[in-house]
Amino acid sequence: MAKVIHEYFENKDGLLYVDGVSALKLAKEFDTPLYVMSERRIRDNFRCLSETLTKHYSKVRIYYSAKANTSLSVLKILLSEGSCVDAVSPGEVYLALKAGFPSEKILFTGTSVRDDELRFLVETNVTINVDSLSQLKRLLKFHVPDLVSVRVNPEVGAGHHEHVVTGGKASKFGIWQGDVVEAYRLAKKVGVKKFGIQMHIGSGNLTVEPYLEAMEKQLQIAGHVKNELGVDFEFIDIGGGVGVPYRPEEKPLDIDEFAERILELFKNKTREYELGEPWIYLEPGRFIVCDAVVLLTAVNTVKVTPFKKFVGVDAGFNTLIRPAMYGSYHPIVVANKLNEPEKDIYDVAGPLCESGDILARDRKLPKIEEGDLLAVLNAGAYGFSMSSQYNSRPRCAEVLVKDGEYALVRERETLETLLERQTLPPWLK
Ligand code: LLP
Numbered sequence: 001m002a003k004v005i006h007e008y009f010e011n012k013d014g015l016l017y018v019d020g021v022s023a024l025k026l027a028k029e030f031d032t033p034l035y036v037m038s039e040r041r042i043r044d045n046f047r048c049l050s051e052t053l054t055k056h057y058s059k060v061r062i063y064y065s066a067k068a069n070t071s072l073s074v075l076k077i078l079l080s081e082g083s084c085v086d087a088v089s090p091g092e093v094y095l096a097l098k099a100g101f102p103s104e105k106i107l108f109t110g111t112s113v114r115d116d117e118l119r120f121l122v123e124t125n126v127t128i129n130v131d132s133l134s135q136l137k138r139l140l141k142f143h144v145p146d147l148v149s150v151r152v153n154p155e156v157g158a159g160h161h162e163h164v165v166t167g168g169k170a171s172k173f174g175i176w177q178g179d180v181v182e183a184y185r186l187a188k189k190v191g192v193k194k195f196g197i198q199m200h201i202g203s204g205n206l207t208v209e210p211y212l213e214a215m216e217k218q219l220q221i222a223g224h225v226k227n228e229l230g231v232d233f234e235f236i237d238i239g240g241g242v243g244v245p246y247r248p249e250e251k252p253l254d255i256d257e258f259a260e261r262i263l264e265l266f267k268n269k270t271r272e273y274e275l276g277e278p279w280i281y282l283e284p285g286r287f288i289v290c291d292a293v294v295l296l297t298a299v300n301t302v303k304v305t306p307f308k309k310f311v312g313v314d315a316g317f318n319t320l321i322r323p324a325m326y327g328s329y330h331p332i333v334v335a336n337k338l339n340e341p342e343k344d345i346y347d348v349a350g351p352l353c354e355s356g357d358i359l360a361r362d363r364k365l366p367k368i369e370e371g372d373l374l375a376v377l378n379a380g381a382y383g384f385s386m387s388s389q390y391n392s393r394p395r396c397a398e399v400l401v402k403d404g405e406y407a408l409v410r411e412r413e414t415l416e417t418l419l420e421r422q423t424l425p426p427w428l429k
Contacts, residue, residue, distance in 0.1 A: 008038040009294065009377070014339035016294075016375055020404035023296055023335040027373050030397050030408060032298040033315035035384050037409075039077055039402040041292035042380075046081045049242070049284060052255045056263035059279040063107050065240045066092045068285030068381040069293070073400045073409045075099035078288070086240070086283040090120045097124060107237070109151060109198065109283070111173055118142075129198040129237065131174060136183055140190050147234060148187040149196030152180055154217040158210035159202030160243065161326040167201040167214060174199065177221055181228050188229055195231045197222050200239025200283065206250060208258045211238065212265055219266070223273025236270075237281035238262070244290040246378050247329045286381035293380030295320055296335065297359075299372040300351075309346045311368045316350020316357045318390040320376060320383050324356045331377040332360055340366035348374065352391045384410075392418050 008019050016023040019038040026036055046062070053060040063086035064078045070092060075085065076099050084105040085096040096106050106126040110117070113135050121128055122143045129151045130136045136148070153174035157167035166173045175183055184195060201214045215238055222233055245252050266280055297319070301312030317324035332348060334340070342364040350357040359376060387395050394413030399406055 008041045008292070009375075011338040014337060016333065016335035016338060016373075018294060019401040021401045021406050023294070023375055024373060026399055026401075026406065027296045027298065027335075030399055031412065032296050032373070033313075033319045033396040034296045035293055035379060035396065035398040035410075036296060037071070037074065037289075037293045037380060037398065037400050039073075039292075039400055042074060042077050042289055043081055045288045045292060046078060046083060048255060049282070049287060050082070052259045053263065053280075053282070056259050057267065057280060059277060061235070061279055061281050063237075063281055063283045064288055065283045065285030066096060067385060069289040069383070070095050070385050071398055071400075071409060072099055073398075074289060075101070083288075086285075087126070090117050093121065093124055093126055107149075107281070107283070109200070127196070129196070130183065133175060133179055133183055133186075136186060140186060144190050144192060146192070147194035147196060148184070148192045149198050149235070149237065150175055150180060150183045151198045151200070152177065152218060152221055154199045154201065154214040154221070156210060156214035156217060157202050158205050158207075158214075159241065160204030160328070163326060164203040165201075166203075166239075167199065177217075180221055181225055184225050184229055184231055188231060194234050195225075196235045196237060196281075197225070197233055198237035198239065198281075201241055203241045203286065204243040205241045206243040206245065206253050208253070208261050211241075211258075211262055214238075215262060215265055216269065219269035219273060219275070222275055223269075226273065226275060233275055233278045235279040235281050236266070236275075237283065240283035240285050240287075242282075242284045242287040244286055244378060244381070246331065248331070289380035290378050291380065293378075293383060295376040295379035295383060297374050297376060299368055299370055299374060302368055302370055309344060311346045311348045311365070311374070312351065313348060313359065313374055314351055315359065315376070315396070316352040316391075316393075317354070318352060318388050318393050319350070319396055320359065320379060321386045321388075322382060323359050324354075325386075330360065330379065332363060332365065333375050333377065334366050334368065335373040335375045337366040337372065342366055344368070351393070389413070389418065394418060 010017040063084040103125040109129040151174040157165040159165040297313040297315035303310040322328035348360040397412035398410035
């Protein structure tokens with residue numbers, strides 16, 4: 001029998017239900033590919049992290065990393081849970097503001113930031129984690145913020161794929177330790193009064209050790225800055241990256257243990273370096289939304305060759321790029337055949353004209369027929385947000401489900417969408 005991952009995705013007589021709503025009904029009503037999000041699961045994931053962390057230290061703030069999923073509904077849900085937002089572009093700041101987040105709940109942690117973007121951040125009055133000395137100098141030329149936070153490269157990185165490791169000698173992110181004091185000195189000299197320090201080691205971490213190693217470094221750097229310049233830190237931001245298991249053999253990160261060990265170290269080191277009692281910030285993206293969303297995709301072709309069985313579906317890497325980009329594994333179930341034995345081995349292939357457009361290789365599934373509905377699980381993080389119109393395929397729709405109710409929260413694009421914002425030069429008209 002096909003396993004259904006958790007209580008939000010029920011198996012009712014072999015059919016998949018998302019938080020009380022039939023996946024087949026949603027696919028029929030809104031067509032496929034379709035992202036289906038469980039509001040309850042998003043709330044529960046947020047609460048799990050937030051409540052577990054605050055058990056060990058009261059000054060914890062969670063900045064949801066919007067890049068994982070920027071649906072307005074997701075942002076609204078998290079706003080109502082008390083979350084803050086970590087944004088990496090003016091677009092994400094704009095969406096967070098539109099969702100109702102006040103600017104004091106928005107952090108900006110972008111890289112390679114333009115001057116006009118810096119002006120936008122100053123106008124919107126969000127807190128900036130500065131990524132380079134260049135960025136800081138350009139910012140201070142026209143504005144002295146109340147608070148400056150520096151993203152340091154702790155020279156420790158970790159992640160599920162080399163593309164998502166963001167700390168270490170080869171990383172483009174953050175200010176290397178040799179320049180950190182200089183950054184705070186510049187800010188202090190022009191009259192900045194408050195300070196923060198940030199790092200982000202990478203994404204998809206299922207162990208606590210890399211955090212401990214990087215935090216030791218970050219806190220040591222903070223202690224050094226305090227010693228040199230006498231500045232105090234309002235907050236210490238340890239970034240995001242808390243992983244979620246995708247493969248059957250992967251174990252979830254034990255959040256209790258994670259919270260206990262990082263906060264133990266935090267308390268010890270802030271005491272040792274006489275950093276007072278700063279806030280600790282976390283920037284989780286994936287952990288909050290990943291397993292709250294399934295991608296429904298219909299089977300349109302079954303192709304059997306002497307070498308392979310291909311299931312052709314209507315979602316490709318234009319809809320979910322993670323398998324093509326990182327070789328990521330996503331669990332897949334057949335939404336209308338949950339009780340049927342998984343006895344055949346298939347490659348699940350998308351509709352794009354690229355050989356790399358494969359959602360899953362050599363996957364054991366029930367016997368597949370045209371018209372079946374597949375559900376790609378763990379599709380909530382970096383799913384829709386990384387989707388594109390490649391091969392001129394309009395982007396798909398999103399539905400939000402809450403305890404048996406549902407609503408379309410993003411309309412499917414149409415063929416006309418493909419022409420939007422295109423113009424012809426006079427000589428081709
Ligand atoms: N903070 C910063 C500064 C980040 O760059 C990121 C992710 C996060 C927080 C949140 O990381 P999370 O908790 O979601 O792991 N597209 C890739 C992941 C790229 C992550 C980039 N930065 C994927 O699909 O695996």
